[in-house]
Amino acid sequence: MENKKLKVRLLEWLHHFGADEETIFYFLTILVGFVAGLAAVAFHLTLGLIHEISFGSRDLSEVLRPWYLVPLIPAGGALVAALILRAVPEARGSGIPQTKIAYIVHNGVIPARVWIGKFFIGALNIGTGSSLGREGPTVQICAGIASWLGQTFSLGRTSIQSLVPVGAAAGLAAAFNTPIAAVTFTLEELVGDLNARVLGAIVVASTTASVVTRVLLGDNPAFLVPAYSLVSYWELIPYAAVGVVCAGIGVIFKRALLFTRGHWLALSGGRAVAATALGGLAVGVIGIWFPQVFAVGYPWVTKALTEGYTFWFFLALLALKLCATTISYGTGSSGGIFAPTLFMGAMAGGSVAAVADFFFPELVLGPGVYALVGMGAAFAAVVGAPMTSVIMIFELTQDYHIILALMVANTISYTLARRWDPEPLYSSLSTQEGVQLPNHETEHLLHEIHVADAMITDVKTVGANVTVKDAIERIEEIGFTGLPVMNAAGRMAGIVSESDLRQAQGAGRENEAVIEAATTSYVIHAHPDQSLDSAMAKIGARQISRLPVVSREDPALLLGIITVEDVMNAFGEALAKLHPEE
Numbered sequence: 390m391e392n393k394k395l396k397v398r399l400l401e402w403l404h405h406f407g408a409d410e411e412t413i414f415y416f417l418t419i420l421v422g423f424v425a426g427l428a429a430v431a432f433h434l435t436l437g438l439i440h441e442i443s444f445g446s447r448d449l450s451e452v453l454r455p456w457y458l459v460p461l462i463p464a465g466g467a468l469v470a471a472l473i474l475r476a477v478p479e480a481r482g483s484g485i486p487q488t489k490i491a492y493i494v495h496n497g498v499i500p501a502r503v504w505i506g507k508f509f510i511g512a513l514n515i516g517t518g519s520s521l522g523r524e525g526p527t528v529q530i531c532a533g534i535a536s537w538l539g540q541t542f543s544l545g546r547t548s549i550q551s552l553v554p555v556g557a558a559a560g561l562a563a564a565f566n567t568p569i570a571a572v573t574f575t576l577e578e579l580v581g582d583l584n585a586r587v588l589g590a591i592v593v594a595s596t597t598a599s600v601v602t603r604v605l606l607g608d609n610p611a612f613l614v615p616a617y618s619l620v621s622y623w624e625l626i627p628y629a630a631v632g633v634v635c636a637g638i639g640v641i642f643k644r645a646l647l648f649t650r651g652h653w654l655a656l657s658g659g660r661a662v663a664a665t666a667l668g669g670l671a672v673g674v675i676g677i678w679f680p681q682v683f684a685v686g687y688p689w690v691t692k693a694l695t696e697g698y699t700f701w702f703f704l705a706l707l708a709l710k711l712c713a714t715t716i717s718y719g720t721g722s723s724g725g726i727f728a729p730t731l732f733m734g735a736m737a738g739g740s741v742a743a744v745a746d747f748f749f750p751e752l753v754l755g756p757g758v759y760a761l762v763g764m765g766a767a768f769a770a771v772v773g774a775p776m777t778s779v780i781m782i783f784e785l786t787q788d789y790h791i792i793l794a795l796m797v798a799n800t801i802s803y804t805l806a807r808r809w810d811p812e813p814l815y816s817s818l819s820t821q822e823g824v825q826l827p828n829h830e831t832e833h834l835l836h837e838i839h840v841a842d843a844m845i846t847d848v849k850t851v852g853a854n855v856t857v858k859d860a861i862e863r864i865e866e867i868g869f870t871g872l873p874v875m876n877a878a879g880r881m882a883g884i885v886s887e888s889d890l891r892q893a894q895g896a897g898r899e900n901e902a903v904i905e906a907a908t909t910s911y912v913i914h915a916h917p918d919q920s921l922d923s924a925m926a927k928i929g930a931r932q933i934s935r936l937p938v939v940s941r942e943d944p945a946l947l948l949g950i951i952t953v954e955d956v957m958n959a960f961g962e963a964l965a966k967l968h969p970e971e
Contacts, residue, residue: 426601439516460673466517467669477506484529497550504533521724531560632801639770649719668720738763773813
């Protein structure tokens with residue numbers, strides 16, 4: 390109760406000084422970047438502390454535990470995390486598909502228990518050796534913090550939704566120390582639009598988070614990278630081979646993950662928990678002989694880049710990391726697949742370099758650059774974000790000489806992977822979670838479904854003569870951030886948002902009628918006979934979360950309300966009818 394009173398006083402104070410919702414949003418953009426940087430550092434340090442306590446050393450080549458106890462560490466961590474996960478099931482998975490679902494389907498609302506749970510579950514899983522990465526969890530944690538801040542400051546649903554990619558980008562920038570790639574990844578994968586209106590906010594938050602991380606942890610790149618020079622244009626042939634190999638690995642990895650995770654999702658209760666613990670045990674057994682598969686694995690990637698391994702060791706690490714990550718993720722451990730993808734790409738690139746060096750020693754100066762190019766190519770194949778993969782590696786190397794080799798490998802890898810398996814991994818994981826997001830193959834359904842088939846007809850409204858104070862109480866009671874305003878004749882006079890009401894309250898107008906103090910008379914609306922893609926275009930263009938549905942003959946006659954969630958529900962039902970066997 391005290392927290393609620395404090396929040397109201399804070400909002401009244403901000404509105405008293407003329408701060409509207411847009412001003413608060415941009416203030417929160419900077420705050421999100423700062424807090425995301427702190428959260429990413431805290432997650433990194435917590436994960437490292439758990440790792441050191443579990444294994445006795447941060448250097449897995451100097452593990453102090455007896456070898457026969459090693460498998461019990463990831464098994465125990467997975468078991469405890471799985472038990473906690475039963476209370477917070479939304480914290481499972483890598484974090485990126487879950488964030489995308491929250492952004493598109495749930496208007497950006499991420500409950501605080503989800504990102505808090507993700508922090509501890511992810512740190513426990515990865516810290517005790519699950520073969521997963523920290524970037525995905527960091528994205529979900531920071532997106533959740535951004536959503537929570539938006540809710541705390543009583544922003545409208547559209548502004549809360551817009552803060553989610555802002556937090557996600559800030560989290561990735563802080564976790565991976567590549568702020569430009571974080572921006573493009575968020576726009577390319579999460580938002581799906583490189584020209585999104587939130588671009589400026591995403592850039593500001595990513596930069597802020599990156600600065601915070603560098604101040605606290607030092608300006609250290611994620612990897613030490615080798616110097617690069619193209620020996621001959623003939624060298625582009627083995628780089629093309631890296632693209633082909635990474636495309637194949639990406640498809641195999643994706644199908645193995647989905648197959649294993651599909652079987653785990655079919656389990657329930659104690660059987661699912663037991664499967665997670667057994668998965669941890671299996672990874673631990675692999676780690677007895679190959680501790681490189683544990684956790685994030687970036688030190689071993691750096692060694693591949695700077696020193697290299699033999700062909701057979703490259704191949705062994707590639708195969709075993711693929712198996713270990715498939716087991717960890719597929720049996721329900723919480724962690725990202727960003728880092729394992731880069732690990733496998735590095736080992737694949739190194740393997741190709743070893744073969745090329747055997748046949749054409751005059752072309753290959755060393756495996757390091759091939760491993761680096763392999764990281765980008767694997768990322769393009771698995772994640773399906775080719776622009777991000779190029780920018781990420783360029784940002785790591787800060788050397789434009791690598792661009793040509795990188796673009797050759799990435800283009801081939803992305804093209805072949807999409808040809809062999811069209812749907813990107815994160816979209817497939819969302820589908821497996823029971824949420825089918827539109828893509829190029831299914832978006833025609835949005836054009837074929839009408840608004841009348843998806844809208845809600847039982848509309849919550851507020852009377853035009855209700856006071857601002859009473860309208861705020863009604864909005865808080867039903868949990869909405871805006872309502873249509875109806876006059877005495879039962880006709881729509883406009884729409885009012887919680888932000889407008891708070892601003893009127895801060896200006897001392899809480900006893901005035903809503904229609905006079907806070908109502909917007911011009912209302913963006915939809916008609917029952919319009920298609921869903923038309924409604925979504927209006928929602929996206931105006932950055933709103935819902936549309937009143939009105940009669941074409943009488944725009945003041947309110948027929949219903951349609952939200953993004955209603956659109957997605959109708960889309961899912963249509964897709965189920967289209968593919969009943971799935």
